[in-house]
Amino acid sequence: MPQPTFRELPTWLLSQAAVRSHRILHARLAGVGASGYEYRVLSALDAASTATQAELGRLTGLDRRDVAVTVQALEKAALLTRSRSPDDARVLVVKPTSAGRRRSRELDRVAHDVQEEVFGPLTASDRRQLVRSLAQLSGS
Amino acid sequence: MPQPTFRELPTWLLSQAAVRSHRILHARLAGVGASGYEYRVLSALDAASTATQAELGRLTGLDRRDVAVTVQALEKAALLTRSRSPDDARVLVVKPTSAGRRRSRELDRVAHDVQEEVFGPLTASDRRQLVRSLAQLSGS
DNA sequence: CAAATTTCAGTAAAACTGACATTT
DNA sequence: CAAATGTCAGTTTTACTGAAATTT
Numbered sequence: 001m002p003q004p005t006f007r008e009l010p011t012w013l014l015s016q017a018a019v020r021s022h023r024i025l026h027a028r029l030a031g032v033g034a035s036g037y038e039y040r041v042l043s044a045l046d047a048a049s050t051a052t053q054a055e056l057g058r059l060t061g062l063d064r065r066d067v068a069v070t071v072q073a074l075e076k077a078a079l080l081t082r083s084r085s086p087d088d089a090r091v092l093v094v095k096p097t098s099a100g101r102r103r104s105r106e107l108d109r110v111a112h113d114v115q116e117e118v119f120g121p122l123t124a125s126d127r128r129q130l131v132r133s134l135a136q137l138s139g140s
Numbered sequence: 141m142p143q144p145t146f147r148e149l150p151t152w153l154l155s156q157a158a159v160r161s162h163r164i165l166h167a168r169l170a171g172v173g174a175s176g177y178e179y180r181v182l183s184a185l186d187a188a189s190t191a192t193q194a195e196l197g198r199l200t201g202l203d204r205r206d207v208a209v210t211v212q213a214l215e216k217a218a219l220l221t222r223s224r225s226p227d228d229a230r231v232l233v234v235k236p237t238s239a240g241r242r243r244s245r246e247l248d249r250v251a252h253d254v255q256e257e258v259f260g261p262l263t264a265s266d267r268r269q270l271v272r273s274l275a276q277l278s279g280s
Numbered sequence: 281c282a283a284a285t286t287t288c289a290g291t292a293a294a295a296c297t298g299a300c301a302t303t304t
Numbered sequence: 305c306a307a308a309t310g311t312c313a314g315t316t317t318t319a320c321t322g323a324a325a326t327t328t
Contacts, residue, residue: 004248004252005183005186005248006179006183006248006251007199009252009255010255010258010259010267010270011162011165011251011255013275013278014158014161014274016274017154017277017278018154018155018158019158019201019278019318020277020278021151021277023319025151035292035293035294036294037293037294040146043145043146043147044145044146044147047147052309052310053309053310054308059147061159062294062295063294063295064310065296065297065310065313066294066295066296067310068310069311088303088304088308088309089302089303089304090308091303092310111146111149112149115149115150115151118150118151118154118277119150121276122276122277126269126273126276127150130150130269130270130273130274131150132266133262133267133270134150134153134154136261136266137157137160137259137262138156138157139160159294163295175316176318177317192285192286193285202318202319203318203319204285204286205286205287205289205319205320206319208286208287208288228284228327228328229327229328230284230285230286230327231286231327232285232286
């Protein structure tokens, strides 16, 4: 056998598993009216309690531009507030509203349920090993 | 701890690992002037020797529409040919040209090299286990 | 008529790029 | 002046939807 085709490559298997996982999570989030970006921002913000937009970008892996757009939409929906930092006039401090915190936990629950659906085929020990390896791949 | 945030979820780790893997593969393919769709179609076609567009869609996991667009571009680049099937006038039979076969193997080599870069952090046995689990997740 | 194949027109999410004004 | 932050305008890739024409 010379070079394997893409269908036998680990990168392909990884991509396919992620596509399937993403499809399921995305469908569940859409079912409650949320996008993936919104979920990430709200969930990260709930965990941090308060964060600047730049911090949210680092926490969520989103580009600053995409953070700005998402945060603006969430502000319009009264799920978070933004205010200039007194310490640093460049920075916008973002805080969840109580509706935002409720929403965040609702989305965390939705995502939690998806884990079973996606990783159900694996044994608990395979699952642990998979999580370990995946964490290593994305720079732990 | 109530619900974990998205950053602790297996689906997130899977997504992040896939994003990183995709980024690397995509950059390497772009470096030789190919898109992911083109690589998948050419590689699948080279392995199958000949296929209809619908078959290519099933092999590559691409939507029929995206197969059509990709195949038309590859035809324009003289990397494959299309002809009506004599047996079934609905069907377009796609064959690689010799330039297409060379191109396909070039891209397979590029992708093969990426495997090391992406999965290098893992031991060989972790790698085998990961591939097994990933295959299970995408419906093996 | 039902089903499959191909094509057309379009949307949407995700990731990303380059530029700019403001502030530190 | 360099660096960081937020904003604006835009592209690319990938995935997908709905509809139409053709043929089986």
